[in-house]
Amino acid sequence: MTVRIIAKLDVKPPYVVKPLHFEGLRKIGNPSELAKRYYDQGADELFYIDIVSSLYRREILFNEIEKVANKLFIPFAAGGGVKSIDDFSKMFHMGADKVIINTYAIQENPNIIDQAVKIFGSQAVVVNIEAKRWKGYWECYTDCGRIQSQKDVSDWVSEVEQRGAGEILLQSVDMDGRRKGFDIELASKIVDLVNIPVVVSSGAGSLEDIKTLVEVAKPSGVAIASLLHYKQITILEIKEHLNNDMLVS
Amino acid sequence: MGDVIGIVNYGIAGNIHSVKKAIDQAGGKTLVINKPSDFNLVDKLVIPGVGSFKDAMQELENDNFIELIQEFDRPILGICLGMQILSTIGFECGTTKGLDLIQAEVKPIVANDVIPHMGFNTIDVINTNKILYDLGCEEFYFMHSYSVVNFHDVSSTTTYGGHQFVSSINNNNIYGVQFHPEKSREAGIKLFKNFINLENA
Numbered sequence: 001m002t003v004r005i006i007a008k009l010d011v012k013p014p015y016v017v018k019p020l021h022f023e024g025l026r027k028i029g030n031p032s033e034l035a036k037r038y039y040d041q042g043a044d045e046l047f048y049i050d051i052v053s054s055l056y057r058r059e060i061l062f063n064e065i066e067k068v069a070n071k072l073f074i075p076f077a078a079g080g081g082v083k084s085i086d087d088f089s090k091m092f093h094m095g096a097d098k099v100i101i102n103t104y105a106i107q108e109n110p111n112i113i114d115q116a117v118k119i120f121g122s123q124a125v126v127v128n129i130e131a132k133r134w135k136g137y138w139e140c141y142t143d144c145g146r147i148q149s150q151k152d153v154s155d156w157v158s159e160v161e162q163r164g165a166g167e168i169l170l171q172s173v174d175m176d177g178r179r180k181g182f183d184i185e186l187a188s189k190i191v192d193l194v195n196i197p198v199v200v201s202s203g204a205g206s207l208e209d210i211k212t213l214v215e216v217a218k219p220s221g222v223a224i225a226s227l228l229h230y231k232q233i234t235i236l237e238i239k240e241h242l243n244n245d246m247l248v249s
Numbered sequence: 250m251g252d253v254i255g256i257v258n259y260g261i262a263g264n265i266h267s268v269k270k271a272i273d274q275a276g277g278k279t280l281v282i283n284k285p286s287d288f289n290l291v292d293k294l295v296i297p298g299v300g301s302f303k304d305a306m307q308e309l310e311n312d313n314f315i316e317l318i319q320e321f322d323r324p325i326l327g328i329c330l331g332m333q334i335l336s337t338i339g340f341e342c343g344t345t346k347g348l349d350l351i352q353a354e355v356k357p358i359v360a361n362d363v364i365p366h367m368g369f370n371t372i373d374v375i376n377t378n379k380i381l382y383d384l385g386c387e388e389f390y391f392m393h394s395y396s397v398v399n400f401h402d403v404s405s406t407t408t409y410g411g412h413q414f415v416s417s418i419n420n421n422n423i424y425g426v427q428f429h430p431e432k433s434r435e436a437g438i439k440l441f442k443n444f445i446n447l448e449n450a
Contacts, residue, residue: 004368075432095266121300123365123392197363
C-alpha cells in the first residue's frame with residue numbers, strides 16, 4: 001500500500017484561498033479549475049474545505065461543492081460547517097464520498113460522529129484536527145484555527161477513533177501555509193497513536209519535506225495545498241520523487 | 250447498445266451521483282431506480298453502496314426491492330457495499346441476511362495496517378470475467394473495512410497489510426467489485442464500458 005497524495009482546496013466561496021497560519025487569506029483561483037488541474041496531475045484524492053462556513057455560522061454552499069465534484073473520477077472529501085446528519089446527506093448527494101468535520105463535533109456534539117458512522121459507514125467520516133503546539137502537547141483548534149477547544153489532540157484523536165471515525169486529517173496551525181516543513185513530531189505521534197488512516201497536511205515547502213514526512217511519520221496520506229497552488233511542483237513530481245525510493249507505486 | 254442501466258437508489262447515502270456520472274462518461278444510458286416498477290424499465294442493474302450492511306438491507310426491505318433484485322435475471326453489478334450485500338450473510342453491526350445471490354459471508358478485513366483500507370491498490374486476477382476484460386494491471390480505489398469471504402466465485406484478490414481479500418467476484422450474471430470503479434479514473438470508466446457492452450444473456 002502506498003501513500004496517497006491528496007490535493008487540498010481551502011475554499012472561501014467562490015475562490016480557493018490560502019491562509020497563512022490559517023489567517024490572512026489570499027485568493028488562488030477557481031475551485032473547479034484547480035480540482036481538474038490536480039486530477040489531471042494524478043492526485044489520488046481531493047479534499048475541499050469551506051474554511052469560513054463554521055466561522056461565519058452560515059449555511060454550507062452545496063452548489064459550490066457539486067460543481068467541483070462534477071469534474072472528478074477520484075475520491076472527493078468535502079467539509080466546512082457540517083452540523084447535522086442532514087448536512088452529511090446533502091454532501092454525499094452533491095458528490096462527496098467522505099465528509100470532513102471538526103468544529104461542530106468538538107464544540108457542540110461529538111455524538112454526531114457516532115451517528116454519521118452508523119448511517120454512512122466509518123470510511124465516510126473524516127475528522128479534521130487543527131493542532132496548535134504548546135509545551136509538551138498539542139491543543140485542538142476550531143473555526144479554521146481560531147478558537148481554542150481546551151482539548152488535547154491525543155485525547156481527542158483517540159476519542160474520535162473510538163467513536164468510529166474512519167480517517168484523520170491532521171493539520172498544524174503553526175506550520176500551515178508557511179512552506180517550511182511539516183510538524184513531524186506531531187505527525188509521528190498521531191500516526192502511532194491510532195489504527196485508522198491519518199492524512200497529514202500543513203507545511204510542505206519542498207519535495208524533500210514530503211519525503212521526510214513519509215519516511216519518518218509514515219502517514220497514510222499527505223494533503224498538499226500551497227505548494228501546488230503556487231505551481232512550485234506538480235503531483236506527478238511528488239510521486240516521481242517518492243517513487244525513487246519505492247514509497248509510492 | 251441501447252441497454253438501460255438501472256442504478257438502485259435505496260435511501261442511504263447513495264454515491265448514486267458519482268456512479269451515474271461515471272456510467273454517463275462511459276457512454277451508458279442510466280435510470281435511477283426509486284420504486285419497484287422502475288425495475289421493469291431497465292436491462293441491467295448497478296447496486297452502489299456506502300454505509301453499513303445492516304442499514305442497507307433494511308432500506309432495501311423498506312423499499313420492497315429485495316425480491317425484485319433476487320429475481321432480476323439480467324446482469325447485476327454490485328459496488329463496494331453493493332457487492333457485499335449480494336452475499337448470504339453479513340456480520341457488520343450484528344448478523345444480517347443478505348441478498349444471497351453469491352454464497353459468501355461478509356467479515357471485517359484482517360490486515361497488519363490501518364483500517365479502513367483506503368486508497369488505490371492493484372488487483373490480482375485469478376479468474377477473469379467479462380467486466381475485467383482488458384483490465385488487471387490498473388489500480389482501483391478501495392475504501393472499506395469489511396470484505397466478502399468466498400471460495401467459489403473469486404475473480405480477483407487484493408493484498409493489503411500482508412493479507413489477501415476478495416476484490417471482485419462473478420457468478421453467471423452476478424458481478425461484484427469491492428473497489429469503486431466510479432472513483433478509479435480511466436480504469437473504472439473502462440470497467441463500466443465492459444459492463445455496458447455485456448451481452449444481455
